[in-house]
Amino acid sequence: DAGITQSPRHKVTETGTxxxxxxxxxxxxxxxxxxxxDPGHGxxxxxxxxxxxxxxxxxxxxxxxVSRSKTEDFLLTLESATSSQTSVYFCAIxxxxxxxxxxxxPGTRLTVT
Amino acid sequence: xxxxxxxxxxxxxxxxxxLTINCTYTATGYPSLFWYxxxxxxxxxxxxxxxxxxxxxxxxxxxxxxxxxxxxxxxEKGSVQVSDSAVYFCALSSTGTxxxxxxxxxxxxxxxx
Numbered sequence: 001d002a003g004i005t006q007s008p009r010h011k012v013t014e015t016g017t018x019x020x021x022x023x024x025x026x027x028x029x030x031x032x033x034x035x036x037x038d039p040g041h042g043x044x045x046x047x048x049x050x051x052x053x054x055x056x057x058x059x060x061x062x063x064x065x066v067s068r069s070k071t072e073d074f075l076l077t078l079e080s081a082t083s084s085q086t087s088v089y090f091c092a093i094x095x096x097x098x099x100x101x102x103x104x105x106p107g108t109r110l111t112v113t
Numbered sequence: 114x115x116x117x118x119x120x121x122x123x124x125x126x127x128x129x130x131x132l133t134i135n136c137t138y139t140a141t142g143y144p145s146l147f148w149y150x151x152x153x154x155x156x157x158x159x160x161x162x163x164x165x166x167x168x169x170x171x172x173x174x175x176x177x178x179x180x181x182x183x184x185x186x187x188x189e190k191g192s193v194q195v196s197d198s199a200v201y202f203c204a205l206s207s208t209g210t211x212x213x214x215x216x217x218x219x220x221x222x223x224x225x226x
C-alpha cells in the first residue's frame with residue numbers, strides 16, 4: 001500500500017470556523033490531489049499540486065484553499081466552513097503526469113453543523 | 114469537458130453470478146481508463162486500468178476492455194463472491210499535465226449467499 005495518511009480521520013466543526021485537513025505521503029510522489037466524495041457525485045477534484053508551492057484549482061475549488069510547502073505534505077483549508085462542505089475528503093498521490101494511476105488515502109469524514 | 118457515466122446501483126447479485134457494470138465516457142484526446150473499488154470505510158483502491166484502445170485490464174477475476182468505438186469500459190466478473198461487495202468507480206485520466214481523474218458516480222454491488 002502506498003504510504004498516505006490523512007489527519008484527522010473524523011472531525012465535527014461548527015459553521016464559520018476554519019478547518020485544516022492534512023495529507024502526508026512517504027512515497028516522494030510529485031503530484032498530490034484533494035477530492036471530496038458525496039452521494040450521487042462520485043469523487044470531485046478540489047485542488048491539486050504538481051510540486052512544492054505549485055498548486056491549481058479543480059472543479060469544485062470555491063471555499064477551499066491549499067498549500068504545499070514540502071513534498072510530503074498537502075494541506076486543505078476551509079477558511080470558513082459551511083454545511084455544504086460536509087463530506088468525506090480524500091487525498092491522492094501520483095508519481096508522474098500522463099496517464100498514471102493515483103493512490104488514495106483513507107479519507108477524512110468532516111461534518112459541519 | 115470530460116465525463117464518465119456509470120450504471121445506477123445498487124446491484125444485488127447472488128454469489129457465483131455474472132457481473133457487468135456499465136461505464137461510458139466522453140473525453141478529448143486519448144485518456145486512460147480505470148476502475149477503482151471502495152470497500153466500506155476505506156479509501157479507493159485501483160482495481161484495473163487500460164491505457165489505449167482495445168487494451169484489456171484485469172485483476173482478481175475482474176476484466177474491462179477499452180472500447181474506443183463505443184466509448185465504453187464495462188467491468189465484468191464471471192463469478193462474484195460475497196467479498197466483492199463494495200462500491201465500484203469508473204474513471205478516466207485526462208491527457209496533459211497532472212493526471213487529473215474524472216470519476217463516475219459509483220455503483221454499489223451487494224453480493225448475497
